[in-house]
Amino acid sequence: MTRRLGVRLVGALLALASSSACGSAPAPVTHEQTRAGPAADSAVPLVDPSLPQIPGPPPPTSKVPAPRGRLAGKVIVLDPGHNGGSAAHPELISRLVDAYTQLKPCNTTGTQTDGGYSEHAFTWDVANRLAKLLRAAGATVILTRSSDNGVGPCITERAAIANRNHATVALSIHGDGGPAAGHGFHVMEPALIAGAPSTAIVDPSHRLAVAVRDQLATVLSPATYIGQDGINTRSDMAGLNLSRVPVVMVECGNMRNAGDARLMRDPAGRQRLAAALAVGLTAFVT
Numbered sequence: 001m002t003r004r005l006g007v008r009l010v011g012a013l014l015a016l017a018s019s020s021a022c023g024s025a026p027a028p029v030t031h032e033q034t035r036a037g038p039a040a041d042s043a044v045p046l047v048d049p050s051l052p053q054i055p056g057p058p059p060p061t062s063k064v065p066a067p068r069g070r071l072a073g074k075v076i077v078l079d080p081g082h083n084g085g086s087a088a089h090p091e092l093i094s095r096l097v098d099a100y101t102q103l104k105p106c107n108t109t110g111t112q113t114d115g116g117y118s119e120h121a122f123t124w125d126v127a128n129r130l131a132k133l134l135r136a137a138g139a140t141v142i143l144t145r146s147s148d149n150g151v152g153p154c155i156t157e158r159a160a161i162a163n164r165n166h167a168t169v170a171l172s173i174h175g176d177g178g179p180a181a182g183h184g185f186h187v188m189e190p191a192l193i194a195g196a197p198s199t200a201i202v203d204p205s206h207r208l209a210v211a212v213r214d215q216l217a218t219v220l221s222p223a224t225y226i227g228q229d230g231i232n233t234r235s236d237m238a239g240l241n242l243s244r245v246p247v248v249m250v251e252c253g254n255m256r257n258a259g260d261a262r263l264m265r266d267p268a269g270r271q272r273l274a275a276a277l278a279v280g281l282t283a284f285v286t
């Protein structure tokens with residue numbers, strides 16, 4: 001009992017101590033926000049005009065066959081947390097933006113494992129693995145950034161991308177920078193905040209949180225240092241407060257914990273995480 005209370009207090013203090021759930025030092029904003037809207041979703045094959053044209057099948061056109069699969073017609077926005085170029089531009093990402101309940105830096109650099117594997121690389125990799133799985137099932141997937149070497153976009157813009165695209169669901173992917181002795185994942189869901197854009201999506205987002213939690217729990221254990229049973233309700237996250245579509249943020253593991261870091265550094269581990277997220281999202285939207 002006492003220990004549990006202590007753990008929760010530590011979690012609460014951590015949440016207060018850092019505006020980023022990832023435990024990173026705030027690193028600010030940008031005017032050259034990397035934006036990956038639908039364009040990131042529609043890669044066009046590059047053609048070298050200097051090469052002779054070889055007769056053959058007609059080239060791909062913009063006419064894409066209608067997607068088939070369980071997720072046909074679903075629009076899923078994936079937000080790979082942070083960005084690889086942000087650390088070099090603190091002047092850009094430190095600009096304060098309105099997260100509804102408070103002002104926060106436009107973006108942060110994110111955390112890393114003790115061995116130097118960065119959160120932005122982790123989230124980029126998991127998001128792309130997940131996008132591939134979801135697209136294979138027919139979903140339209142939009143990422144909030146188009147590479148892992150850009151700056152930003154701001155947390156407000158990441159939420160706006162899902163809103164503008166009327167996403168069926170949005171998922172923000174992170175890795176935490178918690179206390180080294182703590183391990184496990186947690187899913188952050190929006191708190192009910194009077195008047196916030198998120199008011200109408202609090203209930204479905206909780207169902208989403210449960211669906212995602214249940215699947216992540218097949219890969220690693222719920223966090224031992226924050227939240228309850230792998231779920232943490234938050235009122236301080238722009239990505240949650242500003243969302244008008246069902247949304248959760250996942251801290252897939254604690255990158256400062258040796259065991260979690262081992263899983264997160266391992267491509268096979270990231271594939272397992274992506275697969276679990278795909279099942280959780282699919283369960284929610286179908």
Ligand SMILES: [Zn+2]
Pocket residue numbers: 020021022081082110111119173174175
């Ligand atoms: Zn993060």
